[in-house]
Amino acid sequence: MIDADEQTEPAKPHAAAEPDEALADLPARTARIETLPLADRAPAFLGLHDELLAELEGGDGER
Numbered sequence: 341m342i343d344a345d346e347q348t349e350p351a352k353p354h355a356a357a358e359p360d361e362a363l364a365d366l367p368a369r370t371a372r373i374e375t376l377p378l379a380d381r382a383p384a385f386l387g388l389h390d391e392l393l394a395e396l397e398g399g400d401g402e403r
Contacts, residue, residue, distance in 0.1 A: 373384040 373381055376384055
């Protein structure tokens with residue numbers, strides 16, 4: 341199970357954050373995900389992917 345301190349919030353894009361801010365903590369976030377148990381990594385990376393994709397698409401999350 342994911343510890344509350346280690347859990348990231350990948351499904352919630354930072355709408356108010358500048359893109360540079362959103363990417364600034366990317367190395368730390370990926371490092372935290374790598375410390376999770378293997379079964380928890382894929383969903384965490386998927387959430388991070390979705391957040392970054394929404395950021396690249398302008399935060400709307402839809403095409």
